[in-house]
């Protein structure tokens with residue numbers, strides 16, 4: 001006979017399984033997109049009220065830069081970009097920098113950010129990367145910490161954007 005504790009344990013496993021399944025489902029809806037396509041999310045989320053040109057990042061169109069979009073019913077609701085960029089503060093040989101991570105406000109807290117980040121990790125590992133780093137907005141550091149990233153150093157200001165921390169994870 002199954003005890004109440006066993007039942008509770010099984011329910012927790014089932015819950016975790018379903019949560020993971022949704023994340024996996026979201027990951028299946030992620031595709032490579034162009035730098036211009038990222039603007040549909042970068043603009044409202046990361047450059048609110050600023051000219052559309054402010055959505056363009058240096059190096060966006062390099063061959064080594066990859067942009068990903070998470071699609072929901074054929075609309076892009078989340079974006080992230082991976083730049084092959086070395087930060088000299090880290091000794092690792094092959095590094096990727098994450099930039100422009102954003103999920104439309106009405107779709108946040110549903111696991112889409114997590115799916116995009118895991119997709120970047122998978123992609124980076126397939127490219128033999130050793131480390132992922134980025135400058136994280138202070139208000140987003142909790143999200144990244146949940147995903148196993150660490151802050152290093154003291155906070156610093158990025159003009160017109162706000163306070164950031166350098167964060168990283170060995171992959």
Ligand SMILES: CC(C)(COP(=O)(O)OP(=O)(O)OC[C@H]1O[C@@H](n2cnc3c(N)ncnc32)[C@H](O)[C@@H]1OP(=O)(O)O)[C@@H](O)C(=O)NCCC(=O)NCCS
Pocket residue numbers: 045046100101102103104107108109110111112113114115135136137139140141142143146
């Ligand atoms: C930060 C952002 C990408 C997170 O996307 P999201 O789809 O809401 O994240 P998820 O739903 O996948 O969250 C994964 C986990 O992180 C948590 N989380 C999400 N945002 C968080 C935050 N700002 N601080 C702390 N925890 C956060 C979630 O609650 C969830 O926790 P759980 O696994 O315990 O349930 C999104 O809120 C966003 O676009 N913010 C504005 C732009 C921004 O700050 N981008 C980062 C620039 S560095």
